[in-house]
Amino acid sequence: MAEFRMPSLGADMEAGTLVEWLVKPGDLVKRGDIVAVVETQKGAIEIETFQAGRVEKILVALNTEVPVGTPLAEIRGDGEPAVVVPPAAPVPLAAPPLPPQAPSAPIRVPASGARILASPAARRLSEQSSIDLSTVKGSGPAGAIIYADVAQAGAAAPPAEKRKAQWLDLGAMRTAIAAAMTRSKREIPHYYLQDQVDVTGCEQWLTEKNAALAPDSRLLMGALAIKAVALAARRFPLFNGFYLDNRFSPSQAIHVGVAIAIRGGGLAAPALHDTDRCSLDDLMSHMRDLVQRTRAGRIRGSEISDPTITVSSLGERGVEALFGIIYPPQVAIVGIGKVVTRPWVIDGAIGPRSVVTITLSADHRVSDGHAGALFLAEIGKLLQEPDKL
Amino acid sequence: MSDIDIRKIVQEELNNIAPEVDMATVDPAADLREAIDIDSMDFLNFVTALHHRLGINIPELDYPKLITMDGATQYLQSHLKPAKG
Numbered sequence: 303m304a305e306f307r308m309p310s311l312g313a314d315m316e317a318g319t320l321v322e323w324l325v326k327p328g329d330l331v332k333r334g335d336i337v338a339v340v341e342t343q344k345g346a347i348e349i350e351t352f353q354a355g356r357v358e359k360i361l362v363a364l365n366t367e368v369p370v371g372t373p374l375a376e377i378r379g380d381g382e383p384a385v386v387v388p389p390a391a392p393v394p395l396a397a398p399p400l401p402p403q404a405p406s407a408p409i410r411v412p413a414s415g416a417r418i419l420a421s422p423a424a425r426r427l428s429e430q431s432s433i434d435l436s437t438v439k440g441s442g443p444a445g446a447i448i449y450a451d452v453a454q455a456g457a458a459a460p461p462a463e464k465r466k467a468q469w470l471d472l473g474a475m476r477t478a479i480a481a482a483m484t485r486s487k488r489e490i491p492h493y494y495l496q497d498q499v500d501v502t503g504c505e506q507w508l509t510e511k512n513a514a515l516a517p518d519s520r521l522l523m524g525a526l527a528i529k530a531v532a533l534a535a536r537r538f539p540l541f542n543g544f545y546l547d548n549r550f551s552p553s554q555a556i557h558v559g560v561a562i563a564i565r566g567g568g569l570a571a572p573a574l575h576d577t578d579r580c581s582l583d584d585l586m587s588h589m590r591d592l593v594q595r596t597r598a599g600r601i602r603g604s605e606i607s608d609p610t611i612t613v614s615s616l617g618e619r620g621v622e623a624l625f626g627i628i629y630p631p632q633v634a635i636v637g638i639g640k641v642v643t644r645p646w647v648i649d650g651a652i653g654p655r656s657v658v659t660i661t662l663s664a665d666h667r668v669s670d671g672h673a674g675a676l677f678l679a680e681i682g683k684l685l686q687e688p689d690k691l
Numbered sequence: 692m693s694d695i696d697i698r699k700i701v702q703e704e705l706n707n708i709a710p711e712v713d714m715a716t717v718d719p720a721a722d723l724r725e726a727i728d729i730d731s732m733d734f735l736n737f738v739t740a741l742h743h744r745l746g747i748n749i750p751e752l753d754y755p756k757l758i759t760m761d762g763a764t765q766y767l768q769s770h771l772k773p774a775k776g
Contacts, residue, residue, distance in 0.1 A: 512751050517739035517748070517749065520751070522732060522735065524732070565711065590735075617730040617731055617732075618730070618731050619724055619730065
């Protein structure tokens with residue numbers, strides 16, 4: 303029997319509040335299924351299970367705050383024997399009859415008579431915006447109501463109430479950022495490097511590729527930079543992993559955390575899983591999805607806890623160079639500045655080129671500037687051949 | 692489709708990206724990147740939404756023409772009308 307526990311979603315998290323169960327005893331779950339929603343300083347996080355099997359027992363009631371590591375539910379693995387059930391009370395195959403209801407308190411059911419299928423994000427939004435889910439038409443799998451449906455219903459509802467992007471508690475998020483960054487500056491001896499990279503080839507390649515594509519499938523420079531960092535991390539494992547209990551453990555998997563600015567002042571850096579193994583197209587669509595979900599306050603637990611290295615990019619309106627602060631227990635953060643046109647010497651002649659400044663902040667307990675310089679150079683080299691990314 | 696309808700669509704899609712902004716208060720000639728703080732990902736989402744809604748596939752080369760609300764409205768209007776003579 304495996305216990306599904308309150309996960310640690312970052313070094314600074316001590317406890318979380320269970321706000322929604324998406325499973326009930328008897329449900330089958332598979333690895334990666336979202337089973338619960340937990341409220342943390344980072345907002346409401348959807349928590350996945352890493353254990354496949356049948357939900358045996360729910361151990362923690364809704365709206366209970368429990369410390370990290372507390373068992374929340376029991377999940378019986380596929381191969382495990384069933385819990386011994388007294389023969390007198392066999393597990394019913396059909397759904398148990400509903401308990402009799404007092405006629406004075408009828409439960410309102412939707413027309414179909416079934417439980418309303420809706421994603422947790424849709425439920426949250428409906429609560430926050432007081433939209434009755436039974437009035438919303440679902441466009442998700444099996445007609446389930448998804449976030450966009452509720453958002454649309456909210457937008458259409460007269461009078462047009464001004465919507466605010468406040469699914470996230472930005473005050474709590476600031477506290478979490480402060481705690482993590484203070485710890486980083488206290489514990490991690492950072493060193494900083496910077497290098498300039500000619501990305502004219504990347505720009506030309508992107509222009510040509512995107513010209514033939516609908517907006518849905520277009521790529522951004524950011525995706526190229528993130529992929530290059532992931533591939534470089536494969537060759538330089540000292541920048542990819544975790545520093546815990548006075549030692550560094552490199553990570554086999556490369557999950558690049560992408561720093562995402564939240565409107566109104568907030569920041570999160572959730573993971574793009576297996577960044578090095580994604581094609582650029584997949585990477586771009588994952589990134590669009592991740593940015594959208596993060597800004598809507600719908601990050602998954604594994605995305606919070608899994609990043610093995612972070613990339614921060616301030617985009618086209620940013621500055622030329624940024625030096626990031628490492629997010630513990632990671633050991634490196636790569637900063638991507640904005641692309642600028644600069645006079646550049648190629649083959650002895652000066653010409654205008656698109657140049658970007660790439661920086662590395664890394665942990666001196668794990669690596670030195672020499673290795674850092676090679677790592678940065680590798681990123682620059684990979685960006686010279688965008689078609690191979 | 693009238694200019695007013697198109698402007699309404701532009702405002703709605705920008706509001707999906709920047710829900711806290713009252714689009715009525717934004718200068719229609721202002722650079723949207725500055726005026727409502729949108730980045731390249733936001734702009735791509737804006738262009739994608741317009742493509743889905745109006746069926747106009749806006750090439751990257753034309754992005755600068757849509758960087759103000761006035762510009763976007765004019766651009767979409769001229770691409771919705773069937774070409775004449």
